[in-house]
Amino acid sequence: MAVATIGAVALALNAFSEYRNTVSSLAQEKTEGLMAANLLQQQAESLVASGAMLLLANSQLQRREAMFEIQDRVEWIGRLTTELYALRPSARQLADIRHNRGQLQENLSTLDRLVAQRIELWNRVRNSETPSPAVLRRLGEVESRLADVLQENRALSRHLEVAVAYHVAAIREEMRQTVKALNADVVRHERWLMIAAAVVMVVLVLIVTFVQYSVVGRLTRMQRVMRLPRPTPQDIVIRGHDEIASMGLAVRRYVERITANERRITQMNEELQFHATRDALTGLHNRRHFEHALYETFERDPAAPLCLAMIDIDHFKEVNDTHGHDTGDRVLIHVAEQMRYLLPESMYLARYGGEEFAVLASGLSPEHTRSLLERLRRQLAAQPVHVGDDTVELTISVGIAPRLPGGDAARTLKAADESLYAAKRAGRNRTVIRPLRADDQETTQ
Amino acid sequence: MKWPHYVLFAVVLAFGHITAGSAGPPDSVTIDRQLRPPHLDPTRTASASTAEVTHLNVFQGLTRINRHGEVKPCLATAWRVSDDGRELLLRLRKGVRFHDGSHFDSEVVRYSLNRLLDPEAGNPQRQLYQAIERVETAGPYRVRLHLRYPDSLLPFRLGLAAAVIVHPDSVHSNLTAPVGTGPYRVMPWDGGAVELQRFDGYWGDQPPMRRATFTFTANRLELENSLSEGRVDLHSDVSPLPIHVQLALRGDYEVLKGESEGEVILAMNHANPALADRRVRRAISHAIDKDELLSIYRGVSPTPIGSHFSPRHPAYIDLTGRYPYDPQRARELLADAGYADGLSLTLRLPPPIYAERGGLHIASNLEAVGINITVERLSWGEWLEQVFQDANYDLTLVSHVEPMDIGIYARRDYYFNYDNPEFRALWRQVQRTQETAARDALLARAQRMLADDAVNVFLYMKPQHSIHRRGLRGVWRDAPIPAIVVEDLYWE
Numbered sequence: 050m051a052v053a054t055i056g057a058v059a060l061a062l063n064a065f066s067e068y069r070n071t072v073s074s075l076a077q078e079k080t081e082g083l084m085a086a087n088l089l090q091q092q093a094e095s096l097v098a099s100g101a102m103l104l105l106a107n108s109q110l111q112r113r114e115a116m117f118e119i120q121d122r123v124e125w126i127g128r129l130t131t132e133l134y135a136l137r138p139s140a141r142q143l144a145d146i147r148h149n150r151g152q153l154q155e156n157l158s159t160l161d162r163l164v165a166q167r168i169e170l171w172n173r174v175r176n177s178e179t180p181s182p183a184v185l186r187r188l189g190e191v192e193s194r195l196a197d198v199l200q201e202n203r204a205l206s207r208h209l210e211v212a213v214a215y216h217v218a219a220i221r222e223e224m225r226q227t228v229k230a231l232n233a234d235v236v237r238h239e240r241w242l243m244i245a246a247a248v249v250m251v252v253l254v255l256i257v258t259f260v261q262y263s264v265v266g267r268l269t270r271m272q273r274v275m276r277l278p279r280p281t282p283q284d285i286v287i288r289g290h291d292e293i294a295s296m297g298l299a300v301r302r303y304v305e306r307i308t309a310n311e312r313r314i315t316q317m318n319e320e321l322q323f324h325a326t327r328d329a330l331t332g333l334h335n336r337r338h339f340e341h342a343l344y345e346t347f348e349r350d351p352a353a354p355l356c357l358a359m360i361d362i363d364h365f366k367e368v369n370d371t372h373g374h375d376t377g378d379r380v381l382i383h384v385a386e387q388m389r390y391l392l393p394e395s396m397y398l399a400r401y402g403g404e405e406f407a408v409l410a411s412g413l414s415p416e417h418t419r420s421l422l423e424r425l426r427r428q429l430a431a432q433p434v435h436v437g438d439d440t441v442e443l444t445i446s447v448g449i450a451p452r453l454p455g456g457d458a459a460r461t462l463k464a465a466d467e468s469l470y471a472a473k474r475a476g477r478n479r480t481v482i483r484p485l486r487a488d489d490q491e492t493t494q
Numbered sequence: 495m496k497w498p499h500y501v502l503f504a505v506v507l508a509f510g511h512i513t514a515g516s517a518g519p520p521d522s523v524t525i526d527r528q529l530r531p532p533h534l535d536p537t538r539t540a541s542a543s544t545a546e547v548t549h550l551n552v553f554q555g556l557t558r559i560n561r562h563g564e565v566k567p568c569l570a571t572a573w574r575v576s577d578d579g580r581e582l583l584l585r586l587r588k589g590v591r592f593h594d595g596s597h598f599d600s601e602v603v604r605y606s607l608n609r610l611l612d613p614e615a616g617n618p619q620r621q622l623y624q625a626i627e628r629v630e631t632a633g634p635y636r637v638r639l640h641l642r643y644p645d646s647l648l649p650f651r652l653g654l655a656a657a658v659i660v661h662p663d664s665v666h667s668n669l670t671a672p673v674g675t676g677p678y679r680v681m682p683w684d685g686g687a688v689e690l691q692r693f694d695g696y697w698g699d700q701p702p703m704r705r706a707t708f709t710f711t712a713n714r715l716e717l718e719n720s721l722s723e724g725r726v727d728l729h730s731d732v733s734p735l736p737i738h739v740q741l742a743l744r745g746d747y748e749v750l751k752g753e754s755e756g757e758v759i760l761a762m763n764h765a766n767p768a769l770a771d772r773r774v775r776r777a778i779s780h781a782i783d784k785d786e787l788l789s790i791y792r793g794v795s796p797t798p799i800g801s802h803f804s805p806r807h808p809a810y811i812d813l814t815g816r817y818p819y820d821p822q823r824a825r826e827l828l829a830d831a832g833y834a835d836g837l838s839l840t841l842r843l844p845p846p847i848y849a850e851r852g853g854l855h856i857a858s859n860l861e862a863v864g865i866n867i868t869v870e871r872l873s874w875g876e877w878l879e880q881v882f883q884d885a886n887y888d889l890t891l892v893s894h895v896e897p898m899d900i901g902i903y904a905r906r907d908y909y910f911n912y913d914n915p916e917f918r919a920l921w922r923q924v925q926r927t928q929e930t931a932a933r934d935a936l937l938a939r940a941q942r943m944l945a946d947d948a949v950n951v952f953l954y955m956k957p958q959h960s961i962h963r964r965g966l967r968g969v970w971r972d973a974p975i976p977a978i979v980v981e982d983l984y985w986e
Contacts, residue, residue: 125713
């Protein structure tokens with residue numbers, strides 16, 4: 050691009066410089082030559098007029114005046130010829146002009162002498178009443194000689210004019226040729242400049258296309274990827290080994306790091322979530338989460354049937370006291386495992402406190418719930434828990450409460466608790482359902 | 495898109511290339527003079543042609559004469575005359591440099607003035623400074639001149655071209671490559687046109703004109719052609735040129751009708767036996783018809799004079815009626831002197847237009863009383879050498895432009911060859927007289943003595959009609975001294 054542009058500029062400058070030289074030559078040498086030749090022609094012509102003035106002089110003053118003028122013209126013609134010769138040294142005709150001027154000068158001196166004689170003779174004729182025949186004869190001779198010299202003067206003047214006019218014409222023709230050549234040059238340079246401009250244009254278009262493809266396009270693609278809500282490293286395509294590629298690589302590493310971080314944070318969140326809702330020992334839901342789920346279920350559909358069961362391990366304190374807390378913990382884990390194993394997944398299971406568990410059975414009748422829990426109770430009672438060398442016999446007591454008509458979660462929970470106590474009081478290792486009572490309805494009103 | 499920038503760049507570059515060197519506001523001027531200076535050192539020639547180019551442009555004196563003929567400070571900033579008038583103390587300007595970088599100080603002044611007074615140094619105006627006895631430096635920027643006698647005109651004379659300050663290092667090349675303290679320096683000179691270039695190190699304000707070209711056109715026809723084709727911006731003396739009226743009418747030129755201090759005289763060589771005879775000189779004075787002579791001027795009537803003295807000077811006395819035009823009386827005087835049968839004299843004319851055109855009338859006038867005249871036209875160089883220097887002539891017509899120069903008649907070596915001990919004594923008396931009235935009385939006697947002696951034919955004060963292109967300002971109307979002060983010129 051730079052080369053093309055500098056080339057075009059250099060071409061233009063070169064052209065301008067050539068024009069300047071040509072125009073300078075036109076303005077200086079040619080014009081000066083033409084001016085000199087014109088002046089020369091003008092002076093050659095004026096010389097004839099000065100000659101006439103000389104001829105017409107009837108006093109020495111007028112004669113001298115005319116002669117001064119002639120001398121000035123001849124002197125100037127001499128310098129103009131030299132000047133012209135300096136500008137056009139090859140012109141052969143200049144020698145002619147010089148020669149001609151010399152002859153003319155001689156002729157004019159003769160004329161001057163004759164005119165001076167004529168004036169003097171006239172004065173003599175005027176001053177004497179009867180002019181002597183000798184003077185008159187002399188006057189006649191001078192007049193006739195003057196006529197001859199004048200003839201010669203005219204011929205010489207014409208010759209000089211023609212010789213000078215030749216130069217005027219020649220210089221004019223040279224100038225015309227120069228101007229013509231200049232015009233041709235201008236046209237030629239115009240064409241070259243246009244070609245240069247076109248080349249620059251084409252190069253420019255190519256450069257723009259290349260830049261579009263290699264830079265802008267890649268950047269746009271990268272920008273588009275970066276605008277995605279979740280860009281993945283695979284979205285960022287790396288091509289080549291240039292700055293854009295290394296930038297893409299950096300962006301991709303960055304995206305990779307972000308994605309990895311995000312994944313870790315999600316995992317941490319999940320763990321946190323898990324720990325917030327689960328009991329650490331048994332893996333069942335904790336009490337807080339259970340109550341939250343319970344209230345939510347109650348609020349979501351106040352009319353839907355459900356049952357709430359409270360489970361308590363009988364004599365658990367003795368297990369702890371006899372076998373130690375580790376065994377106690379193992380027992381709790383065992384109960385929880387059995388609950389998960391034997392109870393349907395639709396049931397919401399939780400460790401409610403110490404050795405107490407809670408079950409929320411949505412959409413199940415009290416009897417259905419009882420049969421399921423009874424299976425659990427029987428299973429636990431039938432299978433002692435082996436912890437190391439210890440074998441722990443265990444039973445549970447279960448209290449079930451259906452959703453009380455118009456009752457809220459707290460009352461239902463209380464009712465289930467009451468059933469559990471009822472089961473305990475009745476000798477443990479059993480399931481008690483809280484029957485609906487007449488005052489249930491009232492209480493709610 | 496970068497394209498337009500490149501185009502712009504190329505266009506600007508190319509355009510700048512073309513327009514470089516083209517003229518902004520005009521700051522150059524072409525001044526034409528008829529007389530080509532013999533050289534460029536005004537301390538070595540009486541030719542005003544040198545002073546016109548160099549004085550105040552290239553060279554400066556301790557004082558300067560302004561356009562009104564007043565004395566002003568120049569390289570001396572102030573001066574004081576002692577009570578007895580025998581001392582002139584000058585304080586010099588500081589920070590002045592010559593064009594070659596040399597310093598200006600009291601030593602340079604002492605050198606310059608001693609050179610001015612030294613007969614060997616060849617200053618033709620040396621006589622004007624005879625009052626100076628001794629030059630003494632009084633500090634680096636103070637100079638004391640001890641005078642033989644009080645000379646109140648000395649500060650004026652120190653402002654003339656003959657007294658310009660030159661430097662000992664460059665004095666020998668000043669003829670062709672002058673080095674002064676003025677606002678312009680001379681570009682290398684080949685003897686033709688003189689190019690002046692503004693001097694960057696000038697002590698004063700930079701003048702408006704960057705460049706001035708002095709051209710010299712002796713040929714009247716060529717001068718008329720140059721003017722009518724507009725090749726000349728200023729020509730300071732076109733009075734007898736018939737074309738100047740037409741040029742002014744055409745509208746592109748303006749004519750300033752000023753006066754000069756130049757007395758035009760028909761000088762006579764007293765070494766010629768015929769002209770040594772006062773009767774012949776008186777005959778010639780009577781033979782000349784001044785009215786007819788002045789007809790060479792159009793639209794202006796120059797002031798006639800009767801002696802070598804300017805009518806503007808307070809001591810002037812009118813002697814114009816001393817030799818009325820009287821051809822009969824002229825013939826009688828010639829017959830008296832023994833030239834009844836005729837006398838042949840040569841009239842050698844310098845190139846100025848007034849001289850050539852006036853010379854024709856004078857030749858006719860003299861021929862009319864029986865003097866046979868041969869007219870010769872000389873170039874300025876020839877005139878200076880043959881007529882002025884070698885006194886090889888009978889008659890010549892010339893203007894003496896130095897102001898207040900009646901003292902030249904006391905010089906025996908002057909080209910008139912006028913040798914009158916009485917006048918010399920009178921002139922010494924003039925120089926020693928400071929009291930104005932007494933001095934003026936002596937000057938009046940001097941004028942009368944020259945007129946009585948008909949030393950030369952005293953013709954008229956030369957008008958100074960300058961022509962300049964419309965828009966050129968600052969041209970001096972009058973020419974109290976021969977100088978064309980480029981510093982004052984500017985384009986409107």
